[in-house]
Amino acid sequence: MLDISSVNYDAIFRRYDILVEAKEKPEDIAAKILPKDALLKKVAEDVVFMKYKDVEADTKAAMEKYKPEEVIEKALVKGMDVVAELYGRGIYYLPHVMVCADAMDKGIKLCEKNIKGERQTKGKIILHVAEGDPHDIGKNIAMVLLRSAGYATIDMGRDVPVVDVLDLVEKEKPDVLTGTALMTTTMSAFPRISERLAEKGIEMPFICAGGAVNRAYVESFPMGVYAEKAAQGPVLVGKAMDGWDWKKIRSKWDDVVKG
Ligand code: B12
Known part of the structure; x- marks a missing residue:
């Protein structure tokens, strides 16, 4: 059987046309976004250049100097930011993105094992x-950070029907609900959820994130609290646990996220 961990994806997916013709090479674009620190840079490059085989060893090396949460935010996510840029410019295609996402996932799993979380009972x-949305990378990162901050998480996964969200919220009565949308065709699920919760008399902060939404959009429906980055999750949820309702979190959003 084929051992995929030994496959050199970078060589298979190499775009020779881009290497020959493009004014800006992937390496030049990456250099503008990648971290400067050599250990973090190596991990981020493993994601960008699909070095599936090296990502675990390099992640381990980075964790000797940095906390696992930092390796996620400053290396693995940064690598994926470069991938998003290359995809946006038509340099990477979907197969590239999928292999890069798998490499990042491998690193994140390793970081998660090394996060010394408190008991998950805070909320x-x-x-x-x-x-309708399959993009779950950001949601998975946010979940790792929330768990490591001591929160119990229930992961409904991706492409979750509105009705299933409503049913589970009614059953589990969470302190906070979160949603991620990266496609403009899927983001309208959020106001539908919030309006139907409001009709049922259920209120809680509903943290909405992902490239398709922005703060103005999220604040246009009841309960919506915007998050730009996964690292803001524990901070915003912390306020909810301190007893702040969604209106107060929204009104003090700038101060809260700046810490
Ligand atoms: C990776 C990717 C994929 C992967 C997804 C793999 C996966 N498991 O997620 C694959 C290859 C499957 C994919 C498929 C498609 N994709 Co795509 N994809 C991307 C890409 C390149 C990167 C997205 C990503 O993961 N970014 C990195 C993560 C970390 O970012 P993030 O999710 O936004 O999360 C951050 C924040 O939003 C926040 N966050 C997110 N969630 C949460 C939750 C909480 C609680 C908190 C606090 C914070 C938080 O924290 C994170 C950072 O700290 C983007 C391009 C882009 N510029 O975003 C396109 C993109 C999202 N895809 C796009 C499209 C169109 C598609 C396809 C329809 C393409 C096609 N023609 O088939 C298909 C979907 C088909 C389907 N319906 O099933 C479009 C969407 C356009 C739009 N505006 O509607 C984009 C923008 C590309 C483009 N420029 O056209 N894609």
Whole structure:
């Protein structure tokens, strides 16, 4: 059987046309976004250049100097930011993105094992990716950070029907609900969820994130609290656990996320 961990994806997916013709090479684009620190840079490059075989060893090396949460945010996510840029410019295609995402996932799993989380009893959070949307990388990162901050998480996965979210919220009564949407065609699930919760008299902060949404959009429906980065999750949820309702979190959002 083929051992995929030994496959050199970078060589298979290499775009020779880009290497020959492009004014800016992937390496030049990456250099503008990648971290400067050599250990973090190596991990981020493993994601960008699909070095599936090296990512675990390099992640381990980075964790000798940095906390696992830092390796996620400053290396693995940064690598994926470069991938998103290359995809946006038409340099990477979907197969590249999928292999890069797998490499990042391998690193994240290793970091998660090394996060010394408190007992997960501080509060209950339900996470989901909007109906019709398969993009779950950001949601998974946010979940790792929430768990490591001591919150119990219920992961509904991706492409979750609105009705399933409503049912689970009614059953589990979480302290906070979160949603991720990266496609403009899926983000309308959020106002539908919030309006139907409001009709049932259920209120809680509903943290919404992902490239398709922005703060103005999320604040246009009841309960919506915007998050730009996964690292803001524990901070925003912390306020909910301190007894702040969604209106107060929204009104003090700038101060809260700046810490
Ligand atoms: C990776 C990727 C994929 C992967 C997804 C793998 C996966 N498991 O997620 C694959 C290859 C499967 C994919 C498929 C498609 N994709 Co795609 N994909 C991307 C890409 C390149 C990167 C997205 C990503 O993971 N970014 C990195 C993560 C970390 O970012 P993030 O999710 O936003 O999360 C951050 C924050 O939002 C926040 N966050 C997110 N969730 C949460 C939750 C909480 C609680 C908190 C606090 C914070 C938080 O924290 C994170 C950072 O700290 C983007 C391009 C882009 N510029 O975003 C396109 C993109 C999202 N895809 C796009 C499209 C169109 C598609 C396809 C329809 C393409 C196609 N023609 O088939 C298909 C989907 C088909 C389907 N319906 O099933 C479009 C969407 C356009 C739009 N505006 O609607 C984009 C923008 C590309 C583009 N420029 O056209 N894709």
